[in-house]
Amino acid sequence: MILRADEVRKDFPRAGKSSNYFTAVYPLDFVLESGQFTVITGKSGSGKSTLLNMLAGMLTPSGGKVFLDDKDIYSLDEKTLARLRNEKIGLIPQGHTALLSLTVLENVLLPYILYNKAQPPEKKAKDLLDQVGIASLMEARPNELSGGELRRMAIARAMLMEPSILLADEPTAGLDSENTIAVLSLLRQAADEGAAVLVVTHENEADHFTDHVLTMDGGRLKG
Amino acid sequence: MISLKNLPYKNLKGYAGRTAALLLFSMLMALATFGGTMVISGIRAGLNKVESRFGADIMVTPEDAKNDFDAQNVLLKAEPGYFYMEKGKMDEIAKVDGIEKMSAQLFMASAKAGCCSAKVQMIAYDPATDFTIQPWIADTYTDGPMGLMDVVVGSNVTVYDNHIIRFYDNDCRIIGQFAPTGSTLDNCVYMNYDTVKVLIKASFKKGLNQYSEYDPDDVISAVMIKVRPGADIEKVAGDITKQVDGVSVATSKNMVAGIGDSLKKISGSVSFFTVTFWLIGTLMTILIFAMMINERKREFASLWAMGASRKIISDLVIREAVVVNLAGGILGIVLSALILFMFKDLIGQVLGVGFLIPGPVTIILLAGAALLSVLLAAAISAWIGVRRISRMDASLVLKEGQ
Ligand SMILES: Nc1ncnc2c1ncn2[C@@H]1O[C@H](COP(=O)(O)OP(=O)(O)O)[C@@H](O)[C@H]1O
Ligand SMILES: [Mg+2]
Numbered sequence: 001m002i003l004r005a006d007e008v009r010k011d012f013p014r015a016g017k018s019s020n021y022f023t024a025v026y027p028l029d030f031v032l033e034s035g036q037f038t039v040i041t042g043k044s045g046s047g048k049s050t051l052l053n054m055l056a057g058m059l060t061p062s063g064g065k066v067f068l069d070d071k072d073i074y075s076l077d078e079k080t081l082a083r084l085r086n087e088k089i090g091l092i093p094q095g096h097t098a099l100l101s102l103t104v105l106e107n108v109l110l111p112y113i114l115y116n117k118a119q120p121p122e123k124k125a126k127d128l129l130d131q132v133g134i135a136s137l138m139e140a141r142p143n144e145l146s147g148g149e150l151r152r153m154a155i156a157r158a159m160l161m162e163p164s165i166l167l168a169d170e171p172t173a174g175l176d177s178e179n180t181i182a183v184l185s186l187l188r189q190a191a192d193e194g195a196a197v198l199v200v201t202h203e204n205e206a207d208h209f210t211d212h213v214l215t216m217d218g219g220r221l222k223g
Numbered sequence: 224m225i226s227l228k229n230l231p232y233k234n235l236k237g238y239a240g241r242t243a244a245l246l247l248f249s250m251l252m253a254l255a256t257f258g259g260t261m262v263i264s265g266i267r268a269g270l271n272k273v274e275s276r277f278g279a280d281i282m283v284t285p286e287d288a289k290n291d292f293d294a295q296n297v298l299l300k301a302e303p304g305y306f307y308m309e310k311g312k313m314d315e316i317a318k319v320d321g322i323e324k325m326s327a328q329l330f331m332a333s334a335k336a337g338c339c340s341a342k343v344q345m346i347a348y349d350p351a352t353d354f355t356i357q358p359w360i361a362d363t364y365t366d367g368p369m370g371l372m373d374v375v376v377g378s379n380v381t382v383y384d385n386h387i388i389r390f391y392d393n394d395c396r397i398i399g400q401f402a403p404t405g406s407t408l409d410n411c412v413y414m415n416y417d418t419v420k421v422l423i424k425a426s427f428k429k430g431l432n433q434y435s436e437y438d439p440d441d442v443i444s445a446v447m448i449k450v451r452p453g454a455d456i457e458k459v460a461g462d463i464t465k466q467v468d469g470v471s472v473a474t475s476k477n478m479v480a481g482i483g484d485s486l487k488k489i490s491g492s493v494s495f496f497t498v499t500f501w502l503i504g505t506l507m508t509i510l511i512f513a514m515m516i517n518e519r520k521r522e523f524a525s526l527w528a529m530g531a532s533r534k535i536i537s538d539l540v541i542r543e544a545v546v547v548n549l550a551g552g553i554l555g556i557v558l559s560a561l562i563l564f565m566f567k568d569l570i571g572q573v574l575g576v577g578f579l580i581p582g583p584v585t586i587i588l589l590a591g592a593a594l595l596s597v598l599l600a601a602a603i604s605a606w607i608g609v610r611r612i613s614r615m616d617a618s619l620v621l622k623e624g625q
Contacts, residue, residue: 053618058528079532086530093621097525101237106225111529113227120224157529 001088001164003055003196005030007064010050024050026219027064032198034164037191037209040200042216048200049094049169051216055198056091056167057081068165086114090158090195092168096150098142105129105138108157121160128156133182148179155186166190166197172205184209227535231542234519241515245508246551249597252504253555257593259497261563261581262570263490264589269405269571269579270486277475278355279447280456283316284308286469305331307434307442308469315467316446321454326352329419330444331426333390333412343380344411345390347419355447356413359401372396372421375413378403388412391425405571405579489574505600512544512604516611524617537609544605545598552597556590 010025025047032038032055042048053059055066057073065072068088073081085091098107108129109120129135132152137145145153151171158166168187172180184199188209191197199210207213215222225233235242285308313327329347348356350369360375369375374395376382386397395418403409414422423439426432434442450459460472516523523536563570563580571578581589 049618049622056528059616059618079534082527082530082532082535084530085528089530091528093525093528095521095621097521097528097621099234099237099522099525100519101234102225106233109225110526113225113230114526114529114531114535117226120226122224 001034001069001196002067003032003165004067005051005055005064006067008051008054008061008066009063010047010054010059011062024219025054025061028221030055030221032165032196034194034196035191036211037188037197038199038212038214039207039210040198040214040216040221041204042200042202044202046216047219048202048216051221052167052169052198052200056089057085058091083115086111087161088164090161090163090166092151092154092158092166092171094169094173096142096147097154098145098150100142103139103141104134104145104153107142107153108160111157111161125156125160128159129153132156132186148175151175152179152183155183159186159190164195166195168197168199170201171199172201172203177205180205227539231539231546234539234543235547238515238518241511241518242547244511245515245547246554248504248507248511249548249551249600250555250558252501252508252600253552253593253597254559255497255500255504255555256596257556257590258559258563259493259500260589260592261559261586262493262574262578264581264585265405265563265567265570265578266486266489266574268581268585272404272406272579274475278358280450280475281448281460281463282473282475283312283446283448283463283467283470284444284473286471305432305434305444307437307444310441310443312467312470313443313446316448316463316470319459319462319466321450321459321462322448323451323454324352324354324449326354326447327443328445328447329416329423329439329442331419331423331432343377344407345414345419345422346411347414347416350415353447354449360399360413369398369415371415371417373398373414373418375399375401377401377409377411379409380412390422391429391431393422393425403579501596501600504597505603508548508600509604509607513607513611516540516608520612520615520620523612524615524620527617528621533613536612540608540612541605544601544608548597548601548604549594552594555597556593559593560586560590 006029007027008025008030009023009027011021011023014020014022028051030051040048040051050059054061057066060074066074068084073084076084098104099110102110105122105125108125109122112120126135126138129138132155134145134149134152134156137149137153142150142153151174155168155171158168166187171183171187175183184205187197187199191211285306307329310327313325316322316325326349328349331345331347333343333345346356350357360369372393372395374388374397376388376397376399378401380388380397380400382388382397382400387394388397389395395412395414401409420439423432448459448463450456456474456476460474463470464472526536526539527533567578567580580586
């Protein structure tokens with residue numbers, strides 16, 4: 001499966017000045033292929049998250065197109081795109097993304113229950129939690145978890161649906177080196193099992209896990 | 224295990240404080256709307272019953288009775304009382320044009336003292352001419368015609384197993400009991416003339432009756448009048464006032480007008496409280512719900528990121544609002560019903576008018592309306608919540624803070 005961006009661009013209105021636009025991502029081409037682990041580094045504010053969100057079907061580009069296997073995802077209606085995101089794209093957003101009323105296990109199962117009435121795949125969720133090393137916290141509530149544990153929970157959740165695309169926004173931010181290595185190995189493993197993996201980060205710690213390192217600077221991507 | 228179906232419940236449980244506040248306010252809202260409309264229709268039901276039970280167009284009472292006896296009051300809130308005029312007034316009244324039927328009644332109040340089982344208003348009627356009481360008696364009593372020392376009692380009169388009620392050392396046999404009217408008619412004991420004469424004489428003997436100079440054979444307390452079809456009630460009443468000395472005349476219309484006025488006043492203030500409570504409840508529900516949605520912005524954005532469509536998220540929000548408001552609404556209605564049933568007599572006393580619990584159909588309709596009013600608040604809350612969520616930029620929310 002291939003995720004491809006053609007000439008995608010994102011403009012944001014500048015706060016206060018209604019007619020003035022500011023370009024967060026200049027038109028760029030980008031390809032993400034199965035089995036590959038790609039890293040985009042860049043300073044804070046360089047447009048990494050904006051690009052990642054456009055690739056994830058979360059943020060409509062101001063120009064250009066995003067194709068998933070030759071399907072223009074922003075030509076789909078909201079419902080179909082949401083379903084596509086649920087089935088094909090595993091997104092690990094920046095920061096905390098847990099539902100506080102649910103247990104860790106229930107949080108991991110969430111993507112499944114959105115469109116399936118059948119018994120959720122509890123065993124698989126537990127295996128994933130085991131892989132990310134927080135199986136013992138399965139029944140805990142998110143607010144009992146540390147930042148690193150929450151991040152790992154989000155990774156397990158993003159992998160539950162066995163997505164062909166995995167997009168992670170700063171998955172290692174705020175983690176100690178041990179946790180960082182654990183998280184990156186997991187993503188590397190997902191790529192080895194056939195997923196197309198993109199990690200966005202402002203640090204260099206991912207370098208030796210990756211196939212490609214790209215740099216983003218001022219909204220432009222450099223090889 | 225978790226499912227899309229039980230997700231709203233888990234969320235509500237997870238935000239227990241907010242949920243409790245929402246429950247409380249929707250409960251208060253239902254309590255007020257159901258309670259308020261029940262009280263208004265209960266008063267209306269009580270007054271309708273009194274009006275139809277009263278059954279006469281005009282009631283003539285002795286003039287001097289006016290001070291301590293008001294025809295309206297006897298229906299709504301009077302203490303039992305007694306007063307008499309000469310029987311001869313009947314013939315004078317009969318001369319007035321436009322009267323179709325007339326029937327005399329004799330009132331007496333049993334004393335509070337040890338002589339009697341209860342302090343009640345006794346009303347004797349003349350079976351030959353009566354048209355106001357017998358239609359109701361026919362509904363209730365089964366034990367053959369009313370004989371000497373037989374009585375039919377109002378719903379508030381306690382009937383013991385032996386069916387005996389004692390007045391001035393005389394045993395009366397209770398042969399029937401009326402359904403409640405929510406008025407003082409419920410405290411009355413009905414009997415025929417022969418019976419009341421025995422009781423009046425007994426009260427004289429005991430010195431418990433201030434009218435001992437009267438011969439019970441020669442007095443009456445009130446004359447109930449039905450006018451001929453087409454006759455003007457006000458005119459007939461006016462003619463009686465003019466042509467007969469020493470009497471006070473009340474028309475059912477007067478009484479109903481008085482009743483209507485007090486009903487309007489009470490309904491007005493009850494409605495005001497009901498609407499105020501509902502508004503406060505709705506506002507609070509909307510506010511709390513909006514706060515809860517705002518607090519959970521990141522959760523909704525996360526759901527969207529993992530592939531929930533806007534519809535799935537909206538449905539979740541709507542179901543949370545409906546579940547919590549419905550639960551609060553049902554609680555409020557049940558609580559309100561409990562209070563009304565437990566304190567129905569007290570409510571009538573406090574309001575100073577007849578109060579009857581409305582029939583089951585009315586209760587169901589009012590409960591349905593109260594639930595709808597609570598669900599309306601749920602709908603508004605959910606609508607505001609859904610709008611907030613659909614307008615939010617999920618990618619931005621996920622970037623904000625941690
Ligand atoms: N929704 C938005 N509205 C306005 N400006 C935004 C929005 N999202 C991002 N930006 C701006 O676009 C630029 C790139 O942001 P972002 O993609 O988050 O950078 P990075 O993830 O590399 O730190 C920043 O200057 C940021 O302020
Ligand atoms: Mg970023």
